Amino acid sequence: MGNWERNVRRVVPYVPGEQPVRTDIIKLNTNENPYPPSPKVREAMERMDFDRLRRYPAVDTEPLRSAIADRYGLNPGQVFVGVGSDDVLAMCFMTFFQSDRPILFPDITYSFYDVWAELFRIPYRQIPLDDNYEIRTEDYRTENGGIVFPNPNAPTGRLLPVRTAEEIIRNSPDSVVIVDEAYIDFGGESVLPLLEKYDNLLIVQTFSKSRSLAGMRIGYAFGSEKMIRYLEDVKYSFNSYTMNMAALQLGTAAVSDEAYFRQTVERIIATRERTAVRLRNLGYIVPESAANFLFVSHPELDIGKLFEDLKEAGIYVRYWKKPRLDNHLRITVGTDGEMDRLAEFLQNYRQN
Amino acid sequence: MGNWERNVRRVVPYVPGEQPVRTDIIKLNTNENPYPPSPKVREAMERMDFDRLRRYPAVDTEPLRSAIADRYGLNPGQVFVGVGSDDVLAMCFMTFFQSDRPILFPDITYSFYDVWAELFRIPYRQIPLDDNYEIRTEDYRTENGGIVFPNPNAPTGRLLPVRTAEEIIRNSPDSVVIVDEAYIDFGGESVLPLLEKYDNLLIVQTFSKSRSLAGMRIGYAFGSEKMIRYLEDVKYSFNSYTMNMAALQLGTAAVSDEAYFRQTVERIIATRERTAVRLRNLGYIVPESAANFLFVSHPELDIGKLFEDLKEAGIYVRYWKKPRLDNHLRITVGTDGEMDRLAEFLQNYRQN
Numbered sequence: 092m093g094n095w096e097r098n099v100r101r102v103v104p105y106v107p108g109e110q111p112v113r114t115d116i117i118k119l120n121t122n123e124n125p126y127p128p129s130p131k132v133r134e135a136m137e138r139m140d141f142d143r144l145r146r147y148p149a150v151d152t153e154p155l156r157s158a159i160a161d162r163y164g165l166n167p168g169q170v171f172v173g174v175g176s177d178d179v180l181a182m183c184f185m186t187f188f189q190s191d192r193p194i195l196f197p198d199i200t201y202s203f204y205d206v207w208a209e210l211f212r213i214p215y216r217q218i219p220l221d222d223n224y225e226i227r228t229e230d231y232r233t234e235n236g237g238i239v240f241p242n243p244n245a246p247t248g249r250l251l252p253v254r255t256a257e258e259i260i261r262n263s264p265d266s267v268v269i270v271d272e273a274y275i276d277f278g279g280e281s282v283l284p285l286l287e288k289y290d291n292l293l294i295v296q297t298f299s300k301s302r303s304l305a306g307m308r309i310g311y312a313f314g315s316e317k318m319i320r321y322l323e324d325v326k327y328s329f330n331s332y333t334m335n336m337a338a339l340q341l342g343t344a345a346v347s348d349e350a351y352f353r354q355t356v357e358r359i360i361a362t363r364e365r366t367a368v369r370l371r372n373l374g375y376i377v378p379e380s381a382a383n384f385l386f387v388s389h390p391e392l393d394i395g396k397l398f399e400d401l402k403e404a405g406i407y408v409r410y411w412k413k414p415r416l417d418n419h420l421r422i423t424v425g426t427d428g429e430m431d432r433l434a435e436f437l438q439n440y441r442q443n
Numbered sequence: 444m445g446n447w448e449r450n451v452r453r454v455v456p457y458v459p460g461e462q463p464v465r466t467d468i469i470k471l472n473t474n475e476n477p478y479p480p481s482p483k484v485r486e487a488m489e490r491m492d493f494d495r496l497r498r499y500p501a502v503d504t505e506p507l508r509s510a511i512a513d514r515y516g517l518n519p520g521q522v523f524v525g526v527g528s529d530d531v532l533a534m535c536f537m538t539f540f541q542s543d544r545p546i547l548f549p550d551i552t553y554s555f556y557d558v559w560a561e562l563f564r565i566p567y568r569q570i571p572l573d574d575n576y577e578i579r580t581e582d583y584r585t586e587n588g589g590i591v592f593p594n595p596n597a598p599t600g601r602l603l604p605v606r607t608a609e610e611i612i613r614n615s616p617d618s619v620v621i622v623d624e625a626y627i628d629f630g631g632e633s634v635l636p637l638l639e640k641y642d643n644l645l646i647v648q649t650f651s652k653s654r655s656l657a658g659m660r661i662g663y664a665f666g667s668e669k670m671i672r673y674l675e676d677v678k679y680s681f682n683s684y685t686m687n688m689a690a691l692q693l694g695t696a697a698v699s700d701e702a703y704f705r706q707t708v709e710r711i712i713a714t715r716e717r718t719a720v721r722l723r724n725l726g727y728i729v730p731e732s733a734a735n736f737l738f739v740s741h742p743e744l745d746i747g748k749l750f751e752d753l754k755e756a757g758i759y760v761r762y763w764k765k766p767r768l769d770n771h772l773r774i775t776v777g778t779d780g781e782m783d784r785l786a787e788f789l790q791n792y793r794q795n
Binding site: 093094095096097098099100101102103104105106107110118121123124125126127128132133136139141142143144145146147148149150174175177178181185186187188189190206207209210236237263264265266267290291299303304305306307308321323324325326327328329330331332333334335336337338341 | 682
């Protein structure tokens with residue numbers, strides 16, 4: 092046995108939400124969309140050219156890239172496409188955060204940020220949210236090697252107005268500021284219009300939530316053409332062909348069905364608001380959310396126990412045993428029927 | 444305009460073979476399979492559960508991982524799956540080559556190795572092939588932080604016998620040795636049986652060549668369970684869900700059709716041998732190849748000009764303007780009909 096292990100990069104990996112094999116459960120733990128993708132995606136699946144699978148897929152991620160650009164009024168050169176927004180964010184960390192100064196992100200946020208920073212040996216500083224779980228922009232007005240934050244934030248669901256997000260971008264012109272808009276379609280306003288004004292801004296979005304395509308792994312970024320070229324150089328140095336033929340074709344179909352997209356998003360928003368009211372009436376603390384999940388606490392209940400009891404009853408939600416988070420659940424917004432089952436369980440729920 | 448560019452990781456990316464939009468060409472430039480995937484892949488495509496696309500794919504890359512393990516007589520814990528062998532190799536470089544000593548690979552080889560080394564800032568040394576374009580195992584008997592070589596080598600097609608490859612693995616017990624077997628199915632013998640004997644051995648293979656699935660992006664690695672766990676930790680720190688649902692399901696179907704796999708590979712080998720004889724009869728130098736391509740030179744012709752003239756005639760092959768390579772073409776083995784067209788062109792070809 093040799094000593095090859097001394098050359099191994101040791102990391103503490105990200106732990107994704109449970110993906111149970113049981114199918115009889117109510118799955119509200121990974122922020123998936125409760126509705127299937129657009130019928131146009133099914134058509135694209137049926138049209139897929141089987142014989143072409145022997146060929147490499149389009150290296151420039153077309154036609155998906157142009158379809159996304161069209162939808163958002165950009166040039167294809169301002170769009171980068173990756174294997175889910177995690178792939179896009181990983182590439183962004185590798186590309187733009189080569190600094191000795193720490194990058195900044197909230198202490199309570201998407202729990203992959205510190206994992207990437209550790210993986211790529213990027214120094215980082217976690218900035219505490221205030222007591223109301225809000226981002227304070229003035230805290231980010233300090234020397235840094237880059238900034239990343241989700242808007243709306245996860246798992247809190249809190250949204251920064253564009254004007255507030257802009258302060259953060261404006262105050263760090265010497266760093267790339269990544270606004271992770273994975274959940275922006277559920278009622279938030281994108282910082283996209285700021286792209287013309289700030290060349291240090293990069294925006295990341297995904298097909299996994301609002302477009303019901305978590306299973307296809309499609310994420311994307313918007314930035315200046317120069318910034319996207321830097322990102323592509325790193326991507327082409329890592330894996331030239333990341334997007335397979337199915338992802339390119341099904342993604343293109345999904346982004347072209349605007350009517351279905353709006354309808355699905357509106358249904359989820361309506362269910363979210365209805366559920367929030369109902370849970371508040373049951374004594375839960377449910378702040379406004381601009382995402383497809385609710386960040387729920389309770390003045391008396393042991394939330395860790397509630398999490399286990401819900402699971403026992405076949406209702407999976409997300410819970411973190413971490414300071415400031417261990418008294419909250421993150422509950423994905425499912426169908427009305429699923430949320431009714433949740434509310435019924437909570438209505439009858441007692442802890443001794 | 445800020446100074447954010449000073450924090451950008453600058454790289455010289457890998458340049459993949461041209462993917463022309465024209466469809467009337469003979470495409471022998473990226474080592475794709477001339478035959479479509481197994482009919483079982485088409486069936487899997489037709490069976491794909493559209494509604495499930497809203498859900499994240501299996502985080503453990505099942506059932507593909509177990510299907511590969513079964514096919515090769517391993518445990519699923521000895522198998523790692525990624526987005527093409529490029530993704531697998533990139534993860535391996537990041538995971539196992541964390542050393543101040545240089546990693547070693549041939550000077551003429553897969554041109555992505557130095558790109559990954561540059562990307563991850565890994566010191567490296569390129570060991571010249573001998574005058575006959577062969578790997579000399581004794582050259583690798585030197586202090587190193589890791590070793591990687593393709594077997595058969597690309598673009599030369601030269602195969603090392605298992606016993607010779609074993610010398611390299613045995614002589615560097617303190618480093619991970621990666622044997623990149625992207626082309627092993629076209630007549631080579633895998634080092635797989637050595638896995639029991641050497642805990643520093645990692646083997647990488649792909650669905651892109653022998654299984655006609657370049658368009659699906661599926662690669663995999665074999666190693667000890669401990670080694671695969673290290674690799675997975677890094678992968679889970681990068682992107683938890685790399686394999687989309689289509690890749691998992693279509694890949695599983697492909698690996699289960701052993702009869703079709705053997706038949707396709709045998710056809711390609713027969714065409715390769717036939718083409719080699721024919722080109723030699725036309726005065727070309729065509730060494731034995733154990734891959735799905737030929738490494739072709741000529742005692743008199745200007746090979747760079749031949750490359751351009753072939754392209755002009757609609758026949759795309761691969762050419763590198765690099766020392767020791769600029770007098771060679773790498774020609775992918777296509778169908779018999781395609782190779783006949785190539786041979787006819789060469790038969791009538793003259794340079795003034």
